[in-house]
Amino acid sequence: MSITATARTASAAIDAIERLGVRETFAKDEEIYGQAEPVQRVYRVIHGAVRTTRLLSDGRRQVGEFYFPGDVFGLETGPDHRYSAEALCDCEVLSMKRSAVREDVAAADLQRMIWDATIRELDRTQEHVLMLGRKTACERVASFLLDIVGRNGGAGDLPMSRQDMADYLGLTIETVSRMLSQLQSSAVVEFDALRHFRIRNPQAIARLAA
Amino acid sequence: MSITATARTASAAIDAIERLGVRETFAKDEEIYGQAEPVQRVYRVIHGAVRTTRLLSDGRRQVGEFYFPGDVFGLETGPDHRYSAEALCDCEVLSMKRSAVREDVAAADLQRMIWDATIRELDRTQEHVLMLGRKTACERVASFLLDIVGRNGGAGDLPMSRQDMADYLGLTIETVSRMLSQLQSSAVVEFDALRHFRIRNPQAIARLAA
DNA sequence: CGGTCCATTGATGTCATTCAAGAAAAGTGG
């Protein structure tokens, strides 16, 4: 499929989701949907950012994914959600009922969009598995920074806390902090604020991310 | 959707995949498809078992998933495979071209089957993330044994080597071996052969798997 | 029966965690 055809399909689907969808705003840390709630809606980030998380009974937490403007989330598939979704900062999302997809004339485009988003989700989750299973702390942090920059058009903005990063990377906040300091002191990245960095040595960070 | 409707859809799709598909046999450790090869076919295990793996440049290996009779694999979505698939033991698989799906009269059933299998894959991969990110070695091994039993109708057969288990669980073979010994000595499971066990204390293993 | 491969077990090492303290940033109320 050509790039233009993909773009056309995507924009048609976005038209449909905007026509059928509901805009909602969420305050920082507010729950968008909860673990074990039934799966009913599909969401798209308008602005702000979202995280999905899962808790073990003793409080250990795993962040499944972060979502930025344009990203679709809530695609899980069982009858119930396995992860909950929360606003990372004050944000706005568009959501529509899954059942509405079947009834709409643009259903084909929408279903195509949902399929594409699901595939993308699976790809990213498989990459996440590789990272958690076989990468060192330093490699995980480097991969993460590189991923953020790649998804954000080159900008190094971190809307999430160190705890969120740690729970995404399978590490503790102390280890994340140490690795960030280490990457900075070796001139791979540079932080000009707690949550804003830029890459100083693209080759080095690419090598670390493996 | 009711259980009977699901079963009917599934069997119609299985009919279609059997009509359109090609049976192939693979010897133990033979490659079914390779990392970075284009995604062209969908596969279903007839008998035997399959693993998907991904290699880092320095040889570290991550096993993505194990597939048993009835399971569908090769669902990755990008233009190219991110994981390779290999026969875990001598096995037989059925495969069909993705492009054939569009042309077949039973396409709706088939697409439904592919969708269901993709969702299942995503669920399992998210569970894998949680395990690798936040569970201890002992919990990982316990979760794995429980999963195997659950997928195999209660039988504790391990068609994979300790190395395969380790690369799935993000551990070393020594650690896997130690945890198995530990679970056995605490009477949680019992091995009567290297690759065959049974659960002696279901509550204990469920608690460990968290 | 002997070789090869795979799994287990022990001794030691290392990387990430935990515990603890302090510094920087963000929020709050005057």
Place this chain on the structure above:
DNA sequence: CCACTTTTCTTGAATGACATCAATGGACCG
């Protein structure tokens, strides 16, 4: 705008879980 509190982040020291290194044991196969 400035004290004050609270939260978040960083850094250091000690501990611990898993990895690595090394040797032995057991299964499979010709």
